[in-house]
Amino acid sequence: MIAPKFNYTMKGTHAVLDNDMPLDWRRSEYCGNAACVEVAVSNGTYFVRDSKNPDVSPLSFDYAEWKAFVAGVRAGNFDVN
DSSP: OOOOOOOEEEETTEEEETTSOBOOOEEOTTOOSSOOEEEEEETTEEEEEETTOTTSOOEEEOHHHHHHHHHHHHTTTTOOO
């Protein structure tokens, strides 16, 4: 299932949905530098962006896609050697 397309505008480094609800970006507590991804959730859609490039449009995923991604991370499917 493809996540619905949300319309938003960037206000500084904050994506704001057209309904004027800003996205609350979160970053892992294990992130020790600026090279991190940030995640925000709004109405069941998960948004992901690169913390080094917050002005670039975030990626969006529905719940099933996000759940599959998290399961893959936990299983080590994305580990880099």
